[in-house]
Amino acid sequence: xxxxxxxxxxxxxxxxxxxxxxxxxxxxxxxxxxxxxxxxxxxxxxxxxxxxxxxxxxxxxxxxxxxxxxxxxxxxxxxxxxxxxxxxxxxxxxxxxxxxxxxxxxxxxxxxxxxxxxxxxxxxxxxxxxxxxxxxxxxxxxxxxxxxxxxxxxxxxxxxxxxxxxxxxxxxxxxxxxxxxxxxxxxxxxxxxxxxxxxxxxxxxxxxxxxxxxxxxxxxxxxxxxxxxxxxxxxxxxxxxxxxxxxxxxxxxxxxxxxxxxxxxxxxxxxxxxxxxxxxxxxxxxxxxxxxxxxxxxxxxxxxxxxxxxxxxxxxxxxxxxxxx
Numbered sequence: 001x002x003x004x005x006x007x008x009x010x011x012x013x014x015x016x017x018x019x020x021x022x023x024x025x026x027x028x029x030x031x032x033x034x035x036x037x038x039x040x041x042x043x044x045x046x047x048x049x050x051x052x053x054x055x056x057x058x059x060x061x062x063x064x065x066x067x068x069x070x071x072x073x074x075x076x077x078x079x080x081x082x083x084x085x086x087x088x089x090x091x092x093x094x095x096x097x098x099x100x101x102x103x104x105x106x107x108x109x110x111x112x113x114x115x116x117x118x119x120x121x122x123x124x125x126x127x128x129x130x131x132x133x134x135x136x137x138x139x140x141x142x143x144x145x146x147x148x149x150x151x152x153x154x155x156x157x158x159x160x161x162x163x164x165x166x167x168x169x170x171x172x173x174x175x176x177x178x179x180x181x182x183x184x185x186x187x188x189x190x191x192x193x194x195x196x197x198x199x200x201x202x203x204x205x206x207x208x209x210x211x212x213x214x215x216x217x218x219x220x221x222x223x224x225x226x227x228x229x230x231x232x233x234x235x236x237x238x239x240x241x242x243x244x245x246x247x248x249x250x251x252x253x254x255x256x257x258x259x260x261x262x263x264x265x266x267x268x269x270x271x272x273x274x275x276x277x278x279x280x281x282x283x284x285x286x287x288x289x290x291x292x293x294x295x296x297x298x299x300x301x302x303x304x305x306x307x308x309x310x311x312x313x314x315x316x317x318x319x320x321x322x323x324x325x
Contacts, residue, residue: 104314
């Protein structure tokens with residue numbers, strides 16, 4: 001072997017050794033605690049969903065997975081925190097349909113809900129229901145619709161704050177049905193329930209979980225749920241689609257997302273572990289008890305959901321002429 005061939009062979013060998021050493025010394029993910037930033041206060045359904053999944057992830061990933069509650073500004077505070085975090089997979093955002101709503105509700109955001117995040121997987125979906133007082137004359141959604149259409153402006157439908165999922169679901173009900181109903185916003189679910197039971201409003205659109213005890217106690221009656229199938233906890237209550245509104249589907253959901261530019265192999269690892277966690281029997285049971293349907297997805301499916309929800313709720317906000325904040 002001449003000297004040139006020897007030097008070339010030595011260079012190749014050194015490069016191969018360096019690459020192998022780099023691969024063996026590269027830190028495996030995760031290398032430290034993972035935090036999930038939740039845009040809601042502690043104790044709510046979304047917070048409890050995140051904590052349930054976090055506990056399982058901590059077991060499988062071998063690192064603590066901690067919840068950091070950052071409520072405020074319709075989820076903007078939490079979203080901005082994660083969008084600006086190091087894109088290494090150690091900081092995640094609990095996304096919701098509120099993330100999608102914010103794109104159409106705010107004049108400007110400090111982040112782009114699509115470009116600045118890398119969705120990992122969905123976690124669960126929440127049913128929404130149309131409820132009336134137990135002594136209401138409306139026994140079905142069809143009866144309520146017939147009254148609303150025959151009496152424009154006479155039916156009052158309650159929801160929580162303007163721009164909330166419940167409020168927009170009520171607005172979507174209005175536009176889907178073509179009925180002229182009055183949407184009445186309240187400062188929270190307890191106020192909606194009080195107004196409903198006190199006869200101040202005729203019906204309300206609310207996340208099923210918080211009103212389920214009232215339904216089970218026969219204080220309220222659910223006329224319909226607004227998902228694409230019947231709720232497991234209320235199998236005898238039809239969907240809005242079954243009740244005369246074939247295009248009306250509305251649900252609340254949660255997903256996990258990392259900052260954009262997070263390495264694809266890290267997203268893949270997170271997706272694998274989140275999928276296993278969400279589909280484990282104990283997590284499914286805990287989420288079921290929270291009236292959450294456990295449902296994981298691929299990163300691509302989560303991205304598609306976010307994009308479709310941004311368009312859908314943006315259209316609802318425009319039709320309802322809700323002022324941008």
